[in-house]
Ligand SMILES: NC(=O)C1=CN([C@@H]2O[C@H](COP(=O)(O)OP(=O)(O)OC[C@H]3O[C@@H](n4cnc5c(N)ncnc54)[C@H](OP(=O)(O)O)[C@@H]3O)[C@@H](O)[C@H]2O)C=CC1
Ligand SMILES: O=C(CO)COP(=O)(O)O
C-alpha cells in the first residue's frame with residue numbers, strides 16, 4: 478500500500494505592478510509583531526528597507542543574508558527580499574524557528590521563489606538540521622521591481638528554466654533504471670514552464686514590458702510548485718544543475734562572474750548532448766536570448782569545466798542522472814568541445 482503523502486505549496490501569490498505595496502495587507506493576516514527581513518548584500522537591501530518602511534507599525538529588522546544569525550529566535554514572521562540567496566536563507570530561518578515566510582523576489586533569476594526547499598550548497602551546509610522545508614505562505618512578486626532588475630538576471634531565469642528539459646529526462650531515466658519514484662504531474666509542470674518560456678523566449682528576451690516579466694515569473698513559480706509536489710528539487714534539478722553546482726564548488730570565492738541560471742543553461746547543453754537530445758536547439762535558444770554559450774564568457778577555464786564534469790556525479794549520489802557513475806577526463810573534454818562550450 479502507498480504511504481500517506483503530503484506536500485506544501487504557497488497559499489497566496491500576488492503579482493503585478495506595484496505588488497509590494499500590498500505587503501502590509503498580507504502581513505496583517507498573520508499575528509506577527511516582530512518581523513525579520515532578510516535581504517541581499519547591496520541593491521536589494523534598498524528594496525528590503527522600502528518594505529520595512531511600509532511595515533512601520535511593526536518591530537522590523539532588516540539583515541543581510543550573509544549576516545543573519547539563524548540561532549536568534551525573536552522574530553515571528555520572516556520576509557525574504559532579493560534574489561535566490563536571501564530567499565533561501567529566509568527559508569532556513571523560517572524552518573528553524575517555525576516563523577511563517579513571505580517571499581518578495583526582486584529578480585526572476587531562479588525558481589526558488591515558490592519552492593519549499595533550499596538550494597544544494599545551502600542544504601549541504603544545514604544538513605545537521607535535517608531537510609529544510611519552508612513553503613512560503615505568500616509570494617509578493619512586484620513586476621515593476623523585477624522589470625527594473627538587470628536583464629542579465631532575467632535571462633538567467635530563462636537559463637534556469639531551460640534546465641528542466643534535462644532534469645525531467647534524468648528523472649525519467651532514474652525511474653526506469655533505478656525504480657525511483659516519479660511524479661508525472663510534477664514532471665509535466667516543470668516541462669510546461671520550460672515550454673512556455675522557450676516558445677516565448679524571443680518575444681520576451683529584452684524584458685521591455687511588464688508582460689515579458691509576467692511570463693517568466695509565472696513559469697518560475699510553476700517550477701517551485703513542481704518541486705513542492707515532488708517532495709524535492711528533482712523535477713527541476715538534474716545533471717545540468719549538478720554541473721552548475723560542481724563549477725560553483727570548484728570556484729568558491731573566486732566565482733564573481735557566473736550566475737546560477739547561466740551555469741544551468743550551459744550545463745543543459747552538455748547534458749542534452751550526453752542524453753542524445755537536440756542540444757543544438759537548446760544552444761540556439763540560449764544564444765538568441767543572449768545567455769552565454771561558452772564557459773569562457775563567464776570566466777570559467779576549460780580545466781575547471783572538465784573537472785566539474787568529471788566530478789558532478791559525486792555531489793548527489795542518491796540522485797541518478799545521465800552522468801551515471803561518472804565521465805572520464807577525455808569523455809568530458811570531448812563533450813565540452815563537441816558542444817563548443819570550451
Ligand atoms: N531553493 C531553490 O529551489 C533554488 C535556490 N536558488 C538559489 O538562488 C541562487 C541564485 O539566485 P540569484 O538571484 O541568481 O542569486 P543572488 O541572490 O546571489 O542574486 C544575484 C545578484 O542579483 C542582484 N539582484 C537581485 N535583484 C536585483 C534587482 N532588482 N536589481 C539589481 N540587482 C539585483 C543581487 O543583489 P544583492 O547584492 O543585493 O544581493 C545579487 O548581486 C542560487 O545560488 C541558489 O542559492 C536557485 C534556484 C532554486
Ligand atoms: O536550482 C534549483 C532548481 O532550479 C534547485 O536545485 P538544487 O536542489 O540542485 O539546488
Ligand SMILES: [Zn+2]
Nearest residue numbers: 587588637741
Ligand atoms: Zn536552478
